[in-house]
Amino acid sequence: MVDREQRTPFYGVVLILAALGASMAVSYYGPTWIRVTVYILTAVVVVVGGVMTFRDYSH
Numbered sequence: 001m002v003d004r005e006q007r008t009p010f011y012g013v014v015l016i017l018a019a020l021g022a023s024m025a026v027s028y029y030g031p032t033w034i035r036v037t038v039y040i041l042t043a044v045v046v047v048v049g050g051v052m053t054f055r056d057y058s059h
Helices: 002-026 030-052
Strands: none
Touching: 002 030
């Protein structure tokens, strides 16, 4: 279980970076509805990644 707890923050950071990369990729290309969809999904994924990254395992 300890190994899994150590990987969780890493997965959170990877999620955040992937979401930011996706939003950067669509910021100049594609129709507006795709941009809005990606931006909304990016916000959700960043929140999930933040929770995974900063979760407290001390209890």
